[in-house]
Amino acid sequence: MSDPAVLTAYHYLYAGALIIVGLLLLVCLIRTIRGPLTADRIISVNMTGTLTVIIIAILTYTMDEAYLTDVAMIYTMLSFLAVVLLTKIYVGIYRGKHQKKAKEDGANA
Amino acid sequence: MLEWIRFAASAVLTLLGLFVLITGVLGTFRFRQALNRIHAAALLDTVGILCMFGGLIVALGFTLTSLKLLIVVLFLWLTSPVSSHLIGELVVVSHDGLAREINIDDPEAVQQLKEGHK
Numbered sequence: 001m002s003d004p005a006v007l008t009a010y011h012y013l014y015a016g017a018l019i020i021v022g023l024l025l026l027v028c029l030i031r032t033i034r035g036p037l038t039a040d041r042i043i044s045v046n047m048t049g050t051l052t053v054i055i056i057a058i059l060t061y062t063m064d065e066a067y068l069t070d071v072a073m074i075y076t077m078l079s080f081l082a083v084v085l086l087t088k089i090y091v092g093i094y095r096g097k098h099q100k101k102a103k104e105d106g107a108n109a
Numbered sequence: 110m111l112e113w114i115r116f117a118a119s120a121v122l123t124l125l126g127l128f129v130l131i132t133g134v135l136g137t138f139r140f141r142q143a144l145n146r147i148h149a150a151a152l153l154d155t156v157g158i159l160c161m162f163g164g165l166i167v168a169l170g171f172t173l174t175s176l177k178l179l180i181v182v183l184f185l186w187l188t189s190p191v192s193s194h195l196i197g198e199l200v201v202v203s204h205d206g207l208a209r210e211i212n213i214d215d216p217e218a219v220q221q222l223k224e225g226h227k
Contacts, residue, residue: 003112006116013116013119013120013123014123017127020127021127021130024134027134027138028134037203039143039147042199046192046196047133047134047137047150047153050157053158053185054158054162057161058165060165060178061168066173069177072177073181076181076185076188077184083195084195087195087196087198095224098225099225
């Protein structure tokens with residue numbers, strides 16, 4: 001990598017990519033707050049995790065630190081684990097509500 | 110000269126990836142049904158991260174770091190369908206107005222999902 005013109009070209013390309021992905025993160029936050037269902041919020045949590053992994057991977061190139069790829073791997077696994085755990089918890093909560101309502105309907109009718 | 114070709118390939122892949130990311134995030138705002146929004150969000154996990162990481166792998170060359178980035182992409186490809194399926198199940202269980210939005214073929218199965226299998 002000897003040519004400094006190529007290095008500045010890469011710098012501008014990835015700086016622009018980082019700005020755009022950062023703005024997309026803010027837009028995802030709006031989706032998290034607005035979403036009418038719980039599932040919408042979990043979808044946007046998943047999207048936020050993926051966008052963060054993309055930012056970490058771009059930073060491994062621009063900052064020239066190789067260990068950030070390991071951080072990206074761990075963060076992907078953590079985000080997947082978070083989605084699985086959240087869906088299991090909320091499916092359990094809603095099923096409990098449905099079962100209680102079915103029991104009350106069975107007792108009333 | 111080779112460096113400029115590598116930069117051109119990396120730039121094309123990165124710009125394509127940014128376009129797919131913007132489309133995916135915009136799609137979650139524009140769709141009106143929850144089950145369609147899952148599909149728009151899955152765009153990011155599959156094509157978006159492939160193009161962005163592909164641009165980085167081309168820029169980095171044939172090193173250990175690019176192999177690790179490839180492992181991240183493969184892991185995300187394996188786990189993204191599981192996440193989408195579980196979120197879809199949550200939508201069916203929790204959304205009370207589902208019968209208004211879509212045609213349910215098998216209301217018995219939907220009721221069994223809502224109550225939990227005995």
